[in-house]
Amino acid sequence: MTKVKNGKVIRKLAARELGKNKKLNVVVILSIVLTCLLFTTLATIGGSLMNGMQEETMRQVGARSMMGFKEALPEDYELLSTAKGIKNLSYNVMVGEGYNSEFKEISLEIRYAGSDQAAKDMFSYPTEGRLPEKENEIAMSDIALRTLGFEPKLGQEIHLVINTDGKITEHDLTLCGWWQGDPINLAQQSWVSPELGKKIAPLRKKGDDSVGVCGYMAVNFDFESSYDIEGQAAELISSLYEKEDLGRMAKQTGINWAYVGSSVDSGFVVAGSAFVLLIFFAGYLIIYNIFYINTSANIRSYGLLKTIGTTSRQLKRMVRIQACIYCLVGIPLGLVTGVLAGKGLMGFIMNTMNVVSRDSYSVSGRLLCMICLFAALFTFLTVMISCRKPCRMAGAVSPIEALRYNETDISTKKTDKKTGRITPLAVARNNMSRSRKKTVVVVLSLTLSIVLVNTMFTLLGGIDQDKYIADSIVGDINITHDDRGDNWNELTKGITPDIIDRFSSIEGCEVHPAYYEAGMVRDDGAHTEKVQGLLDKYGSTDEDTAVILEASVKDKSHSSNIYGIDEEILSCIEPSAGSIDLEKFRNGRYAIVSTYLYCADDENSVQIYQPGDKITVDYADKGAREYEVLAVAPMPYPISVKAYNFFQTDIIVPEEEYFAADDEPAAVSLMINTDDNDGSAAEQCSAVCDEDGSPLIYKDKADYLKEFEDLLNMVKMVGGTLSGILALIGILNFVNAVVTGILSRKRELAMMNAVGMTSSQQKAMLRWEGACYAVLTAVCSAVLAALVSLLAVKGLGEGLFFFRYHFTLLPLICCIPVLLALSAAIPSVAYKFICRESVVERLRENG
Amino acid sequence: MTVLKTEGLTKIYGSGQSEVTALDNANLKVEQGEFAAIIGTSGSGKSTLLHMLGGLDRPTSGKVFVDGKEIFTLKDEALTIFRRRKIGFVFQSFNLVPTLNVYENIVFPIQLDGSEPDEAFVKEVIDALGIGKMTSRLPNQLSGGQQQRVAIARALAAKPAIILADEPTGNLDSKTSQDVLSLLKVTGKKFSQTIVMITHNEAIAQMADRIIRIEDGHITIGGENND
Known part of the structure; x- marks a missing residue:
């Protein structure tokens, strides 16, 4: 069969037909632009979020590599450097951690790097200066430098105390490089020279099983693709190692969470897909409609073309070519506007989400290409699907019907019409x-x-x-004690009467302390059975919880948080069972109670005490007291002790009752209501908390x-x-x-x-x-x-x-x-x- | 009685070098019950004349009187209302409303006027045109000849002062043309209608009572009935 070369004439015809109705062209192109804009915006936001979340996870993990061996030996590194299918191989060696007194809130890891790649992999490559080469040099993140009280400046002399698995050494070093540390990461990095590193923490040899992490190589690398990293890792280990080493290697294998599939939230995928479908549908509706209208309007000319010998296939091709021409104009416009809109909206989302590492959420050139490719492809697909029916309509037109065509569907309107006014x-x-x-x-x-x-x-x-x-x-302002000191007594009784008085003396402040002490609840027979019920139900989900529940059943008691509060705080409590009767609560024989179990997701299902039950509470110093349960409700979280046992019961009693049991009026937290409009009372409260060395944490409703x-x-x-x-x-x-x-x-x-x-x-x-x-x-x-x-x-x-x-x-x-x-x-x-x-x-x- | 009269009707399209005089000082009179045919070659100005007579287009100068009323003194809205009451149109391409059935198309101008159609009269017209069995059909279910008969019925139903037919057989084959023209003439006589028809076909024009000839915008023969 001879192939007819008619492509040129069909293309010419398609282009000429387009020129006939310029206004319609504008509408078609605008609709394609809008569809593409929606796809691009969605892809930009979705892509930035996914990329950002992956990057943020990498930062939290502290590594960019897909995989690593945490406690590797030099022979492991040698073996890996010969392995196929891996790239970006690097290693670093842990030397110790910063032991200067300043490193309390954050910790400092001290390592030496096998290559620049090792530092880059850990987001710790100096942006100013370089990695250490001489023995007395060090490179460090700015956050670590500031913690030590230095501004980042090359040449800065630093006295560093290093704890190498319990061995303390002190060094005077010179700063040769620094970079912006990541506030997400509580462990900041620093690099010393391999020369110094090897002196402090010599490389481990096979068979050296002494306790500690220093001296081991952390070897990091990437696979060619990020698909099924777990499978690739298992395959790599089994191909490199003999049977006896498999266990050791499997134990120290670390796959970067950022690459694990589960890190992408399924809800995110569902929402994203729903939006893609929504846009697809909206785009389809308009583009289909326009092509349908356009084809209807041109049906006479299609009929004419068919009369003079144009085939159905050629007419269909004409409509498709027109669609492609529209896409050629509409898609680039949509991509540009979409990327701009997406970036604008992303900025807005990041502001709201208080994203710290904004760079993670920026769109790289490669991602941008992928976004544009995705949006262009989907828009093109929408256009092609939308014009399928009009294509068929153009192809199926009969010359005679086309002449009589007047938008009333001739083929379906065969029935008579009833006469009306x-x-x-x-x-x-x-x-x-x-x-x-x-x-x-x-x-x-x-x-x-x-x-x-x-x-x-x-x-x-x-x-x-x-x-x-x-x-x-709760209320306007909450004051709690900083728990960094890990001193339980300070945490729970850190807000002393002096501090309470200071806040009370601020004009416009109405202070309501919440008092706390840890105690025990004595379970009677019925409640022990309920605890046994919880053990049966949740015992298998968490080992530690099971141990605690078993002990509670055996001892017929479990731990409790006892709170003493006033009526203002009481008004912030919303019971899930029973009701708060102020008169009853005041008389001190009633308590508001709520039980917490670590591994239960539904807090209502673990409530072993119901209104009307009797509960006996053992105060640490004052002995046992019996209450009737008035209502079921936990202590409002913001002013609670914020520390949990695996299994515990909150007991809330009036402060007068609490004092009867505990005479030290030091509070765990304060709820402050202010009546000032200009915010000066709030400012003064904040100033008290901001004082040097103040352990108080200030939280404002505003x-x-x-x-x-x-x-x-x-x-x-x-x-x-x-x-x-x-x-x-x-x-x-x-x-x-x-x-x-x-x-x-x-x-x-x-x-x-x-x-x-x-x-x-x-x-x-x-x-x-x-x-x-x-x-x-x-x-x-x-x-x-x-x-x-x-x-x-x-x-x-x-x-x-x-x-x-x-x-x-x-x-x-x-x-x-x-x-x-x-x-x-x-x-x-x-x-x-x-x-x-x-x-x-x-x-x-x-x- | 003169139903239709024009005085110095002139229509000039464009201006300057592209100025075209489509109609030049046309004077015409048509009497009650007359069937007049305006004949002329393509571009002679016959359609322009008909459009002026029906108030579809405004003249550059001159007057048109229908039933004694000078129609161009009326504003557009009033002129449309006058048209639906006093002038019936039959177009070459039938021009029926595609979404209305035959009966609805016929009574369309009457009901637009808010009036109730004279059922007996409409039935008589429908019967006379032989379209009684197709009153609930839609236009696209009819042949060309049937559609034109519906258009004639629509023109007659409102009992207008005059029916203007613009090449009514232009889209029909010769056999159907004959049928439609005969019907137009017979029903016109039956209902004492004045009909002005334009055509370029000499044979069709011969069916009329009077022939008005138009050439290059001038009425050359038959502008006024001298019988």
């Missing part, structure tokens, strides 16, 4: 049923954006400020309100942008459908005018058509929005502690007037546009 509304209704597909697509497209707006508002409306803040702060505002803003910004673009797509689709509907009926409208339909009647008819779209959209949106709200948002909200679900369709109702206004305005404008031509001119057109 002619009014503008009746004609409009008839017109709506001309092209049901077009109507459905426009209505769906508009519905999509309205449903999204409604969903976003339901989410925003459900975010409960009080609930959000209650987990972080900070959390700000955080809350930021969270709201992020949801508003991201949701608003997305629904804004979808709304734009919906409106564009609506405008397009209405305008092309009017333009394609230009001649018909002129004819109606000729036989006596006045302009106002025509306008009314067109407005009714618009109103039909609006009403259909409103009904569909109401049904869909209600379903989404009840089925998806409610479920999603239940997973968020700060969410309180309220069903609402108010945003949707607010959208309806806008929709109606648009549905009235757009047809009027389009009609005005066609009326620029006289009736005769329009009648003469061979549309």
Whole structure:
């Protein structure tokens, strides 16, 4: 068979056909730009987040390599350097840790590097200066330098105390390099020269099993691909080592968490996929509709082309070529705007999330290429799928039908029509049923954006400020004791009467201390059975918990946190069972109780005490006291001791009762309410905590309100942008459908005018058509929005502690007037546009 | 009684060098019940004349009186209302509303006027045109000849002062053309309608009571009925 070389003429024809309707071209390109913009924005945000999370995990791990052997010997390194399928092999050797008195809050690891690669792998390559070469040189992170009290400056003399597995040495070293340390990482790095390193911690030899980590090589490397690293690691070890070494190597093998598949949250993937589908659908709706309208408008010329010998395949190709030309213009524009929008939104998200290592979330050139490739591919796919049906329509056109084609689907409209009264509304209704597909697509497209707006508002409306803040702060200000000292007594009784007095003396401050002491609860028979029940239920999930529960059953007692509080703090407690009766609570014979079990996810399921039960509490010094359980509720977290045993019960009693048992009035925390409007009381409280050496931690409600505002803003910004673009797509689709509907009926409208339909009647008819779209959209949106709200948002909200679900369709109702206004305005404008031509001119057109 | 009269009707398109005089000082009178054919070659100005007569286009100068009313003194909206009450149109390409069935198309101008159609009269018109069995069909279910009969019925149903037919057989085969023209003439007589038809076909024009000839925008023969 001879291949006909007709490609050139078909391409030429396709391009010429495009030139016929410039306005339509703009709409098609705009819709492709919007679809591509949405895909690119989503990919940029998704890509940045995934990349950032992986990078952040790497930083937390402290290594970029995929895999490492933590306690390797020089022969392991030799063996690996001959292995195939691995790259970026490097090693470093642990020399010891910084033992200067300053290293309490953060620790300093001292190593020497086998190569520059080793330092780069650990995010610790000097950005100023270099790695140490001489024995008296050191390179260190700026955070470690500042901890020692130095500003980063090359040549700085540093006195370093090194603890090498218990052996303490002291050295005077000169700073030869530094870099910006990562605040995420509590262990900061420093490099000494191999010369010094080997002196302090000689390399370990095979068979040296002495305790400690120093002197071992940490060997890091990458595989060619990040696919199934665990499998590749197992394969590598079994190929390199004999049987007797397998156990040793398997034990010290470390795979970087950042590369482990589970590090990508499944919820993230589901949400991402849902958005991809949503955009795909929105894009499909508009692009399909435009191509459908375009093909309908051109059907006569396709009929003509077919008459003169163009085949169906050639016509289909023509439509596809046109789609490709549109993509060629639309996709690059969409990519540029999308990347910009994505980066803008990402900045916003990072601000809200208080991301420390912003660099991790930046988009690298390689990632950008992948994002663009993904967005371009998906947009192209959307366009190609959208134009499949119009392609078939163009291919299937019969020349005769094409001449008679007037948007009423000839093949399906074979039935007679019942006679009814002619009014503008009746004609409009008839017109709506001309092209049901077009109507459905426009209505769906508009519905999509309205449903999204409604969903976003339901989410925003459900975010409960009080609930959000209650987990972080009670009252206006909370003061707790810094627990860095690890001194239990200081932590729980660190807020002495003097400190309480200082806060109380600040004008506008109303101080409510929470007192604490650890005690024991005596379980009677019934409650011991309940503890046994917990052991049976949870014993197998966690070994340590099982041991504690077993001991509790055996001893018929378990540990408790006893709190003494006043009525103000009491008012912040929300019981999950029983109710708080102030009179009863005051008399000191009642307690609010809540049991905690480490491995149970549902705190309600472990409550062994219910209102009305008797509970006997052993105070450390004052002996036993019996209370009746008034309600079940834990101590508000922000002012609690924030330390947990595996199994414990919170006992909350009035402060007077607490003092009867414990006479030392030192508090674990303070809840302060302020009545000042200018914030001066808060400032003074903050100043007390900021004093040099003060162990007090200050938390202000205003900070959390700000955080809350930021969270709201992020949801508003991201949701608003997305629904804004979808709304734009919906409106564009609506405008397009209405305008092309009017333009394609230009001649018909002129004819109606000729036989006596006045302009106002025509306008009314067109407005009714618009109103039909609006009403259909409103009904569909109401049904869909209600379903989404009840089925998806409610479920999603239940997973968020700060969410309180309220069903609402108010945003949707607010959208309806806008929709109606648009549905009235757009047809009027389009009609005005066609009326620029006289009736005769329009009648003469061979549309 | 004169139903249609024009005085010095002139239409000039464009200006300057591209100025074209489509109609030049056309004077015309058509009496009640007359069937007049305007004949002319392509570009002679016959369609322009018909559009002026029907108030679809405004003249550069001159007047058109329909049923004694000077139509171009009316504003667009009023002119459209006047048109649906006093003028019936039959177009070459039928121009039926595709979403309305045959009956709805026929009574369309009447119902647009907010009036109730004279059922008996409409039925009589439908029967006379032989489209009684297809009243609930949609236009695309009809042949060209049937569609044009519906268009004639629409023109007749509103009992207008005059029916203007623009090449009514232009899209039909010769057999159907004959049928449609005969029907137009017969029903016109039956319902005492005044009909002005434009055509470029001499044989078709011969079916009319009077022939008005137009050449290069000038009415050369038959502008006024001298019978």
